[in-house]
Amino acid sequence: MSETLSLVWLRRDLRLHDNAALYHALKSGRPVLPVFIFDRTILDDLDDRRDRRVEFLVQEIDRLRDELAKMGSAILVRYGKPIDVWKELTGQYTIGDVFANYDYEVYAKERDKAVSELLAEKGIGFHTSKDQTIFDRDEVLSGKRTPYTVFTPYSRNWHGKLNTFYLKAYPTEQYTNQFWKTSVLTVPTLADMNFQPVGEPFPARTTSDKLLDTYDKTRDFPALPHSTSQLSMHLRFGTISVRDLARQANETDDKTFLNELCWRDFYFQVLDHFPHVERHSFRRQYDQIEWRNNEDEFDKWCRGETGYPIVDAGMRQLNTIGWMHNRVRMITASFLCKHLLIDWRWGEAYFGKKLRDYDLSANNGGWQWAAGSGTDAAPYFRVFNPDRQAKRFDAKQEYIRHWIPELDTKSYPQPMVEHSMARQRAVETYKKGLAK
Ligand SMILES: Cc1cc2nc3c(=O)[nH]c(=O)nc-3n(C[C@H](O)[C@H](O)[C@H](O)COP(=O)(O)OP(=O)(O)OC[C@H]3O[C@@H](n4cnc5c(N)ncnc54)[C@H](O)[C@@H]3O)c2cc1C
Secondary structure (H helix, E strand, O other): OOOEEEEEEEOOOOOOOOOHHHHHHHOOOOOEEEEEEEEHHHHOOOOOOOOHHHHHHHHHHHHHHHHHHHOOOOOEEEEEOHHHHHHHHHHHOEEEEEEEEOOOOHHHHHHHHHHHHHHHHOOOEEEEEOOOOOOOOOOOEOOOOOEOOOHHHHHHHHHHHOOHHHHOOOOHHHHHHHEOOOOOOOOOOOHHHOOOOOOOOOOOOOOOHHHHHHHHHHOOOOOOOOOOOOOHHHHHHOOOOHHHHHHHHHOOOOOHHHHHHHHHHHHHHHHHHOHHHHOOOOOHHHHHOOOOOOHHHHHHHHHOOOOOHHHHHHHHHHHHHOOOOHHHHHHHHHHHHHHOOOOHHHHHHHHHHHOOOOOHHHHHHHHHHHHOOOOOOOOOOOOOOHHHHHHHHOOOOHHHHHHOOOOOOOOOOOOOOOHHHHHHHHHHHHHHHHHO
16 A cells, blocks of 8 residues: 555645735645646647746746745646546555645636545545635624625724734745655646747746835836836745735835735635626626627727727737736726726626736736726726826836837727717717616
């Protein structure tokens, strides 16, 4: 009989430092083997075979493999459907327990339920922990013990509850002798999974105290080189610990950055408590709006050829580097929903394909905010004026000119829709839809 192992299934938590599930596995008293599955259910759906996220995953798995090799251990990596992989692993290894960090997406919850049932049939425990958020599920509830649906009271409660206990790191470093001693196992390459590299560097995984101190003043100006942290991809894949980051943010005088991490938690809890948002408007009556859904207009928006420079600069930034500044995400999203009257789900899906930091909860929250259908929705009759936004946040057109070098030439298109008319049309369409 082979040695009984504890397996830790890494998913959105690709680090050995301050990892809740890993900590519990290391404390289980059995040798620990980390596992990662390149999930075919997700990867097979990606149209672009040069996908930054897959490239990043491979890079980070290689890093974990090297870190573990230094400790005489390994990471077990498979490419397949999770349920099939677990069937195989339970036949191959003697497993005592499996540890993982909790995931809030509908697909992930169903996946984990199926895997935990399979493991239970074989007498193997499946244990999940909170790791990717500071607070989750029912930790921050309203006075009526119901989930919050508006950010301000949620954030008040969130900040009020925050203390050193919730920000403390799991000291995994103290238990590294618990990793199973084994030779390095083979890890699939990008080519094995039929992907190619983009070959561009990924953002750094740290941020400076200086940025956090000045964040409130810089964060809305997309032309500034370090106006935001660009940590979203690391938070998405757990290559940094949100507790570490929140601790750093909590130590600065200005709490604006910390509040962004609160927004992040907020959208996770919205998705967790109101899973219908994945396909429907949070406010159901917004599903009655009659979108125009003009495909040619959608293509122009995707390509960054609307004739509204701030919108086009944002879309070109997204298409080129797989990331867009938050202020510009708000403007481009609002333009699609309100000016073009295109269903927010189309824009959400396009961002989902392109964003290197794509996260269902924040993306859905951002899109439903822009469409007016979400939790903190701005009233539908408030329509961003893209030119006014550009004057305010990119007064010298530095951001715009960086992404649209042909701005002053004839090849740059005229605005595809006139602002006042589009505003009026949006207000009337929304009004009609909501009155049904
Ligand atoms: C339409 C739309 C779509 C979005 N899609 C995503 C997405 O798919 N993934 C994603 O991580 N964020 C998304 N956001 C939120 C936000 O734009 C990004 O988190 C941010 O631009 C990432 O850059 P940064 O790391 O430099 O952020 P910073 O400004 O440095 O913020 C630090 C961190 O706080 C979190 N954060 C900041 N703003 C928000 C927010 N409004 N909601 C939730 N978390 C936030 C992120 O994890 C971010 O990395 C979206 C916003 C909008 C309006």
